[in-house]
Amino acid sequence: MHAWLCEQPTGVDALRWTEIATPEPAAGQVRIAIRAASLNFPDLLIVQNKYQFKPPLPFVPGSEFAGVVEAVGSGVSHLRAGDMVAALAGTGGFGTHACVDAARVLALPQAFSFEDGAAFAFTYGTSHHALMDRAALQSGETVLVLGAAGGVGTAAVQIAKAAGARVIAGASTAAKCELCLRLGADAAVNYSHDNLRDALKGLTNGKGPDVVYDPVGGDLAEPCLRSIAWRGRYLVVGFAQGGIPALPWNLPLLKGASIVGVFWGEFVRREPKANAASLQALVAWYLEGRVKPVIDQLLPMARLHDAYARMNAREALGKLVMVNP
Ligand SMILES: NC(=O)c1ccc[n+]([C@@H]2O[C@H](COP(=O)([O-])OP(=O)(O)OC[C@H]3O[C@@H](n4cnc5c(N)ncnc54)[C@H](OP(=O)(O)O)[C@@H]3O)[C@@H](O)[C@H]2O)c1
Numbered sequence: 221m222h223a224w225l226c227e228q229p230t231g232v233d234a235l236r237w238t239e240i241a242t243p244e245p246a247a248g249q250v251r252i253a254i255r256a257a258s259l260n261f262p263d264l265l266i267v268q269n270k271y272q273f274k275p276p277l278p279f280v281p282g283s284e285f286a287g288v289v290e291a292v293g294s295g296v297s298h299l300r301a302g303d304m305v306a307a308l309a310g311t312g313g314f315g316t317h318a319c320v321d322a323a324r325v326l327a328l329p330q331a332f333s334f335e336d337g338a339a340f341a342f343t344y345g346t347s348h349h350a351l352m353d354r355a356a357l358q359s360g361e362t363v364l365v366l367g368a369a370g371g372v373g374t375a376a377v378q379i380a381k382a383a384g385a386r387v388i389a390g391a392s393t394a395a396k397c398e399l400c401l402r403l404g405a406d407a408a409v410n411y412s413h414d415n416l417r418d419a420l421k422g423l424t425n426g427k428g429p430d431v432v433y434d435p436v437g438g439d440l441a442e443p444c445l446r447s448i449a450w451r452g453r454y455l456v457v458g459f460a461q462g463g464i465p466a467l468p469w470n471l472p473l474l475k476g477a478s479i480v481g482v483f484w485g486e487f488v489r490r491e492p493k494a495n496a497a498s499l500q501a502l503v504a505w506y507l508e509g510r511v512k513p514v515i516d517q518l519l520p521m522a523r524l525h526d527a528y529a530r531m532n533a534r535e536a537l538g539k540l541v542m543v544n545p
Contacts, residue, residue: 223315282313359384514538
């Protein structure tokens, strides 16, 4: 087998496409022949030693992938060789094969392609947990999605629309804003050019968004929190811009608003039943055509560096997916 090996977490340039021995699954594991693997922002952080989870070295990055079960370890009863599956393993996806704990593997519903299966649970699971669970989004409410053309952002736009909300998409380029409008957003704000406070006032008759979905952080957070509606919920999803905002505490007081943390990985670990229900609801929406991963580019696995460069340069519209022949 081949894989992108991280021997030193000093950045993307240190990753090497290497031939390694094909592993046999241990008890409780399966080996998957990987057909597609998507790039999530934590895959960028983990090879720079900036992610909260630091795997032992060397490791193969790639948190989310889909493929075919090839071999089954002892004690695994719900999966068989030949099953089409998706895996959320944290690492291992950027290669041709991986051994994964069976508990982290889900049967792929027939309607899913490998590409969609590899680009679904992480972003849609995060955005569903954030909007539907943590923010208790109600039909008719207005949601502002920041970084709306990114991975979790495109999922949040689709989920909020499927839930009957009005969506204002925020993004940094005209092309990204256009993509969000095509996905069903009711309005889009280009925050590289437009003043966010003025734009949000204008788009909500001065009321402000009921929910802010923020995977970007940095200097966008304060104007958005200042704009939020009475009883608003500000979802802290991530800090793609790099800076962790420090905000004046009088703002939530003045708006009767809540600042709500979102940590999907921990939700999956602590509340497996609630996560299973969330994924089931998302699969139903997928089958109804209400949500579908937006794929920026499909690239051969050997071109992983190009995908990383595109994410790092903030160029991706939706998800980057690597495929094996
Ligand atoms: N809390 C959770 O459980 C959870 C789960 C999954 C992901 N996340 C976090 O959510 C964030 C987004 O993840 P993602 O997979 O959706 O990433 P992504 O596809 O790369 O999207 C990130 C978006 O952030 C914006 N951005 C602003 N400054 C950036 C910069 N310096 N570099 C890159 N992007 C920048 C970009 O939109 P514009 O150009 O339009 O600004 C980009 O589209 C990450 O911080 C990730 O760690 C959190």
